[in-house]
Amino acid sequence: MKPIDSTNQAKPPLPLPVRQSESGRQGWLFGALLLGLVAASFLSLDLQWAQFLSRDAISRMGGFMAEFYPPELGITFLHKVAIGAWETLAMSALGTLLASLAGLALALPAARLHQQDRAWARGPSRLLLNALRSIPELVWATLLLISAGLGPFAGTLALALHTTGVLGRLFAEALENAAPGPAAALRLQGVGEGRILLWATLPQVLPQLLSYALYRWENNIRAATVLGVVGAGGLGQLLSFHLGLFHMPKTATLLLAMLALVLLVDAGSLLARRVLTR
Known part of the structure; x- marks a missing residue:
């Protein structure tokens, strides 16, 4: 039996030189373009710092x-x-609730739930969601004041319409990014798509959907105060009135009330998200 010649054994290949990945180059290119845009913004705007x-x-x-x-x-x-603070809080809460329901209803046809899903309504649904969120709440409120009149009703509908476009897109992305394993297992057993959505897909993404809705509720508190400027009720309407008459002490009270309301909702929303993500 011949001894094994260690010199004839196959040697491991030498490591190839490390090359920069395509994603890394794209990241550097994007960063350079972003810095160039910021520099161009400083040069083109008339910023009178002095x-x-x-x-x-x-x-x-x-x-x-x-x-x-x-x-x-x-x-x-x-x-x-x-009273104005309660109107602002109620407008934001009801508008967010309506937007969550409508956004979920539009997210289902706007999402491709599995690879074999034709999703024939995906394009039109996403186009509708883009149109809803591209129009600011202030413009929606101005349009709705013509038909609904002055008061919180128009503000609530304006918040609901704009937030539907935002939440619908976020909900659709969450549904598409859900883990496909549980749904595929039920589909192999012949379970219908409705039951698959109810028992496999939604339980996975429900905490994420609730987190999105709570975050938008925080934003809608601030938006509701702005909508009052056009007569949509709440603290914003009082602020517009007293600031226009230069009632500065009353304006200060309203600003403090807005700050307290935002802090209260932010704290409650943060606590709710922590409970949901445990």
Whole structure:
């Protein structure tokens, strides 16, 4: 028996030189284009930093801010502020709820749930969602005020329409990115698509859908205050009225109420998302 010649054994191939991946080059290219866009923005915009940071501008700004103190704390006015805050909160909550239901209804035809799914309504549904979210809430409120009149009803519908476009797209992406294993197993057993969606797909993505809805509720609180400027009710309508009359102490109270409302909703939404993701 001949001894094994170690010199004739196959040697491992030498490692090839490391090359930059295609994705890495695309990332560098995207970063360079983004930096170029930022630089072009600075060059094309008339940013008057010297005038903005001048002593005279800072002095006038400080004098204007001093007019907000002290805030109006009369019982009668605080009662109006509480009613306006409740209207703003109700508008945002109801608008988000309606948008969540409508967004889910539109997300189902806008998503391709499996590879064999023809998804014939995917294009038109996504086009509708794009149209809904491309129109700002302020424009929707202005259009709806003509038919619904002044008040929170038009603001609620405006929030619902715009948020439907946002949530519908997010819901559709979540449905398409769900793990296909459970649905495929049920499909092999001859289970219908409706039951597959109910028992396999939705349970996977439900925490993500709720998280999206809660996040949009936070945004709609801020949007609802802006809609009041065009007469859609809530704190925004009071703010537009008193700021237009230069009632600075009352304006300060309204701004503090908006800040408190946003902080309250943000804290509640953050707590709810933590509970859902446990």
